[in-house]
Amino acid sequence: MIKLINLVRTLDNQRVLNGVNLEIPTGKITVIIGKSGVGKSVLLKHIAGLIRPDSGSILIDGFDLTRASVREIQEFRKRLGVLFQGGALFDSLTVFENVAFPLREKTRLPEAEIQKRVRERLAQVNLPPEVENKYPDELSGGMKKRVALARALIQEPEILLFDEPVTGLDPPMTNTIFHLITKTHLETGYTGVVVSHDIPKVFEIADFVAMLHGGRIIASGTPEEIQRCPDPVVQSFLRGEVDFLEA
Amino acid sequence: MFTVLGWLGHVVLRWVRNTGHVVLFLLQALALAFAPPFRFRRILQEVFFIGFKSSTIILLTASFTGMVLGLQGYYTLRKFGSESALGSAVALSLIRELGPVLAALMVSGRAGSAITAEVGIMRITEQLDALDTMAVNPLQFVVMPKLLAGLISMPLLTAIFDVVGILGGYLVGVVLLGVSSGAYFSGMVQSVENVDIHGGLVKSVVFGLLIIWVACYKGYYTERGAEGVSKATTEAVVTSAVLVLAFDYLITSFFM
Numbered sequence: 001m002i003k004l005i006n007l008v009r010t011l012d013n014q015r016v017l018n019g020v021n022l023e024i025p026t027g028k029i030t031v032i033i034g035k036s037g038v039g040k041s042v043l044l045k046h047i048a049g050l051i052r053p054d055s056g057s058i059l060i061d062g063f064d065l066t067r068a069s070v071r072e073i074q075e076f077r078k079r080l081g082v083l084f085q086g087g088a089l090f091d092s093l094t095v096f097e098n099v100a101f102p103l104r105e106k107t108r109l110p111e112a113e114i115q116k117r118v119r120e121r122l123a124q125v126n127l128p129p130e131v132e133n134k135y136p137d138e139l140s141g142g143m144k145k146r147v148a149l150a151r152a153l154i155q156e157p158e159i160l161l162f163d164e165p166v167t168g169l170d171p172p173m174t175n176t177i178f179h180l181i182t183k184t185h186l187e188t189g190y191t192g193v194v195v196s197h198d199i200p201k202v203f204e205i206a207d208f209v210a211m212l213h214g215g216r217i218i219a220s221g222t223p224e225e226i227q228r229c230p231d232p233v234v235q236s237f238l239r240g241e242v243d244f245l246e247a
Numbered sequence: 248m249f250t251v252l253g254w255l256g257h258v259v260l261r262w263v264r265n266t267g268h269v270v271l272f273l274l275q276a277l278a279l280a281f282a283p284p285f286r287f288r289r290i291l292q293e294v295f296f297i298g299f300k301s302s303t304i305i306l307l308t309a310s311f312t313g314m315v316l317g318l319q320g321y322y323t324l325r326k327f328g329s330e331s332a333l334g335s336a337v338a339l340s341l342i343r344e345l346g347p348v349l350a351a352l353m354v355s356g357r358a359g360s361a362i363t364a365e366v367g368i369m370r371i372t373e374q375l376d377a378l379d380t381m382a383v384n385p386l387q388f389v390v391m392p393k394l395l396a397g398l399i400s401m402p403l404l405t406a407i408f409d410v411v412g413i414l415g416g417y418l419v420g421v422v423l424l425g426v427s428s429g430a431y432f433s434g435m436v437q438s439v440e441n442v443d444i445h446g447g448l449v450k451s452v453v454f455g456l457l458i459i460w461v462a463c464y465k466g467y468y469t470e471r472g473a474e475g476v477s478k479a480t481t482e483a484v485v486t487s488a489v490l491v492l493a494f495d496y497l498i499t500s501f502f503m
Contacts, residue, residue, distance in 0.1 A: 045376070
């Protein structure tokens with residue numbers, strides 16, 4: 001279980017997180033929704049240990065990430081995979097080298113075993129073997145996301161974080177990525193945290209949904225509970241209404 | 248009065264904080280050179296990029312610098328009937344000052360700017376964050392090999408600059424203008440001392456460190472997309488050029 005307790009974080013003199021409290025259940029997919037710029041990605045980076053909060057705690061199975069040493073955070077990250085918004089593939093490495101990178105850096109597996117695992121992961125995300133020798137700039141947006149997913153899965157993480165996994169993709173590719181998230185989750189059973197504002201599609205993959213607004217979680221529950229939530233801010237967001245004040 | 252003092256205190260504190268941040272960045276990266284995994288392959292790749300790939304521009308600038316020194320030196324020394332001192336003048340100018348400084352400015356423009364852009368793009372496309380989340384320290388993987396490569400490459404490039412510059416001076420002074428070849432080299436041997444070579448070597452090592460340090464730091468803390476990378480790259484080249492000239496004065500005054 002991942003527990004976020006009263007997280008506060010100010011960036012550029014703006015209070016982005018203002019007391020976030022959330023419990024993320026183990027082995028489930030939790031989706032964090034909210035408008036663009038509300039701090040969803042910042043929240044995800046806190047869970048990845050990339051940003052430290054000004055105050056509050058992040059407990060991961062009882063281990064307090066916010067008070068951990070650099071070495072402890074490095075140990076925690078061996079259990080973690082992250083799919084970044086743009087994929088964050090290393091542009092000087094081929095697809096194969098990108099996916100193999102965590103294994104080459106963090107294990108002493110023989111090259112034959114690395115090859116076998118990389119090809120398994122690429123097949124798992126429906127990528128043909130021909131892409132192995134391509135560079136990231138030769139791939140489409142959807143392919144980049146699938147390579148990044150394969151890389152995130154290569155070390156069989158217990159926790160997998162997805163930062164806007166379908167942003168910029170066309171509807172068929174959006175469906176493909178959501179299908180792959182569900183499929184890989186069923187196959188490996190990781191705890192997934194997905195940040196997205198792709199409503200209502202994202203409800204199809206969610207076991208649990210939380211909405212971030214004004215620096216706080218204003219609603220959380222199953223997808224059905226969120227859709228029935230009486231909060232006008234939640235309902236306005238779900239209906240995609242224009243925020244005239246902001247517009 | 249108190250407002251002015253308060254403002255001054257704020258400025259000084261901010262300067263101290265920023266300087267500490269920059270120095271800690273360097274010390275952390277250098278300390279990681281002694282922690283496993285040792286990244287020899289990455290260091291060699293960076294030596295190839297910073298050192299070998301800068302050699303063409305170093306050869307070009309060195310030969311023209313030496314030729315200009317030969318030409319200017321010849322006509323100046325001729326007024327005093329001392330053309331035979333041309334070799335000494337060219338060699339001392341290159342070894343003490345022009346070799347280290349011009350080689351550093353060339354490396355700053357070619358490799359320093361490329362490093363800032365590369366690291367900056369890695370920052371804005373979250374590649375550095377990706378390394379972090381894979382439990383790979385980006386300072387050790389990206390920055391440390393570049394710093395060590397700068398320390399290794401810069402003295403070698405400076406030595407190449409000095410030798411090629413001296414040959415450029417020879418071409419103009421001896422081949423074109425008729426100074427005696429023996430006088431050109433014997434004057435050089437008599438006037439160039441170990442302290443000149445040591446001074447040039449120290450300068451090249453310091454400049455190599457400064458250029459790559461500034462380039463990596465500016466790239467590592469790039470913000471706000473493509474415009475941020477452009478700004479960081481400009482700042483890196485300008486800052487390292489100014490630092491090279493300032494440290495050139497400091498090191499020269501130390502060796503004098």
